[in-house]
Amino acid sequence: MDFFSSRIIQHFLATEPAWLLLEILLPITLWLGAKTVYNLYFHPLSHLPSPPFASVTSLVLVYYSHYDLRTETLAKWHRIYGPIVRIAPNEVSFTSQKAVKEIYQDPEMEKCIPLYGIFQHFGADNAFTSRTRHEHGWRRKGVADRYTLTYVMSEEEKEGKIRRAAKDYCAFVENEAVPVGEKKNSWDVDLYAANIFYATDNITSHLFGEDLGSHALRQPPFSSTNSVIPADADSMRKRIFAHYGAALRSKVYLYVAFPAVMNVVDYFRKLRIALFPVAGELVDGLDRMREFGWKRQQYLKESKDTRTVAGKLSMLVDAGSREWSDEVAGSELMDHILAGMDTTSDTLSFLMYHISHPNHESIQKELRDELRRSITGSPYDAPLSLIMGLPYLSAVIFETLRVYTAIPVTLPRVVTSPGKTIDGISIPVGTVVGSLAKAIHQDDDIYSGDGQWPVDEFLPERWLTRKGINNEGERIKKMENRLWAFGSGARGCVGRHLAMVEMKVLLAVVYWTYQTTLVPHTTIKLPHNQWNQRRTFRDTLPFKGANGILRFTRSV
Numbered sequence: 001m002d003f004f005s006s007r008i009i010q011h012f013l014a015t016e017p018a019w020l021l022l023e024i025l026l027p028i029t030l031w032l033g034a035k036t037v038y039n040l041y042f043h044p045l046s047h048l049p050s051p052p053f054a055s056v057t058s059l060v061l062v063y064y065s066h067y068d069l070r071t072e073t074l075a076k077w078h079r080i081y082g083p084i085v086r087i088a089p090n091e092v093s094f095t096s097q098k099a100v101k102e103i104y105q106d107p108e109m110e111k112c113i114p115l116y117g118i119f120q121h122f123g124a125d126n127a128f129t130s131r132t133r134h135e136h137g138w139r140r141k142g143v144a145d146r147y148t149l150t151y152v153m154s155e156e157e158k159e160g161k162i163r164r165a166a167k168d169y170c171a172f173v174e175n176e177a178v179p180v181g182e183k184k185n186s187w188d189v190d191l192y193a194a195n196i197f198y199a200t201d202n203i204t205s206h207l208f209g210e211d212l213g214s215h216a217l218r219q220p221p222f223s224s225t226n227s228v229i230p231a232d233a234d235s236m237r238k239r240i241f242a243h244y245g246a247a248l249r250s251k252v253y254l255y256v257a258f259p260a261v262m263n264v265v266d267y268f269r270k271l272r273i274a275l276f277p278v279a280g281e282l283v284d285g286l287d288r289m290r291e292f293g294w295k296r297q298q299y300l301k302e303s304k305d306t307r308t309v310a311g312k313l314s315m316l317v318d319a320g321s322r323e324w325s326d327e328v329a330g331s332e333l334m335d336h337i338l339a340g341m342d343t344t345s346d347t348l349s350f351l352m353y354h355i356s357h358p359n360h361e362s363i364q365k366e367l368r369d370e371l372r373r374s375i376t377g378s379p380y381d382a383p384l385s386l387i388m389g390l391p392y393l394s395a396v397i398f399e400t401l402r403v404y405t406a407i408p409v410t411l412p413r414v415v416t417s418p419g420k421t422i423d424g425i426s427i428p429v430g431t432v433v434g435s436l437a438k439a440i441h442q443d444d445d446i447y448s449g450d451g452q453w454p455v456d457e458f459l460p461e462r463w464l465t466r467k468g469i470n471n472e473g474e475r476i477k478k479m480e481n482r483l484w485a486f487g488s489g490a491r492g493c494v495g496r497h498l499a500m501v502e503m504k505v506l507l508a509v510v511y512w513t514y515q516t517t518l519v520p521h522t523t524i525k526l527p528h529n530q531w532n533q534r535r536t537f538r539d540t541l542p543f544k545g546a547n548g549i550l551r552f553t554r555s556v
Ligand code: HEM
Pocket: 127, 128, 129, 140, 203, 335, 336, 337, 339, 340, 341, 343, 344, 347, 405, 406, 407, 411, 412, 484, 485, 486, 487, 488, 490, 491, 492, 493, 494, 495, 496, 498, 499
């Protein structure tokens, strides 16, 4: 070793700097050149269409991701290059229905780790982060029965928790938002706050029961000496605002582009958690939510109320099953909290913002007319089945999920079995493949109604049956089947029915009661920076630079 290093040092001292530089740069250049030639001409994916440089280096995608342009760029590439695009040397994006089926319904496809690993909690995987179908299947089975449409509907019909949360929402608007004018019928509302409080109260009450829910919209209805039950709504609100840390989540693209490097980063993250379990994670805003979930789960172990998701999981832990432990159950519950907060509230925010714009007044009017026509008494007491069946309300939500998909990005999977073909193309083991809702939802054949409704416009009427035209039911069924806002296959969204019930109930109550409009100028200072910080809002909102305030005026 000494001999070797002294030879290197001698060589280093004896060589002209220019030559030295050449000696270093030449092998690097040759290596890069060889890799470029390989990627362009000899790689098994080299025959696929690809934008300039994308098939040579992942840095092209990293560049677009860094500037929040990845999703838009991929959708554009698909428009130019067709349904199969090689978007990086080792990554292919697909949009056809056949491909989506072959990727997301194939149990041998694995989740792209370490990307999904960053959603682990308490050092444990959950259904969402599980890599293989074996790791995923039993976790999903443990919770799935608490999220079927029948279960969600019958719980709501019996308990009315979601409708109570909608009532809390209106109380929040009228008691806590900023009043406008003298008439006492108009309020300027921090839309992000109202919607995320609503979504969080709902998912936490579904997971832990109403008493142990987050109570962010209204003060807890009772005083309690139990430290698990929040003493006031304010502390919960602060927790919610802080949950979306800048942390690793905003850099997810690095996990796909540089898995080896991110594996090292991940190793140290896991080491920290292993050394300091639970408390080791209490380092950012998200950890305060973790603390919230963990405490409730521990508390619920005593109550044995198996109607809630947490109660059901406690039962599985108690039953001594090999797989379920406190940490695994905690990780699952925590994932549901996070998965149920932003997605549902962002969708609501996009929708409400869109229909509050002066150009889209007619959509809001049509929605209100339908609600006023159909719901005769108080909207809080309207039968759930009536709300769920309203065609225009459904159409507006479907169109929002299509145009402003809360998760519009690629859902990456890794090919693990040799001989895999997708859309007729043979894909080597180790390739990252995926699809993205943003591109799928632009499918002209499915969504344009033979050119009547351009796919890049927000037109709820595409979801309604036209009079005097045959096969309208079939046309709409096809659109619903192609709608990919909730993903698909065994790993598609488990909470989709809960989300749909929450959204329909809130929109029915709000648009029965109020008219909402944009507020171009406001002096209100928001107690959070979500409108600037979050990629979803920065990229997706129809009104970039939106101030986040919506005016609610009681309808006469
Ligand atoms: C509008 C609202 C929602 C949207 C757009 C949405 C979207 C999605 C999507 C696209 C996936 C698939 C991710 C992937 O394959 O990588 C997913 C998975 C998931 N979602 Fe949702 N979601 C919503 C609401 C909810 C709610 C309310 C919950 C409450 C529990 C929830 C829980 C989950 C879970 C646990 C998974 C992982 C499922 C698994 O891997 O087995 N989501 N969601």
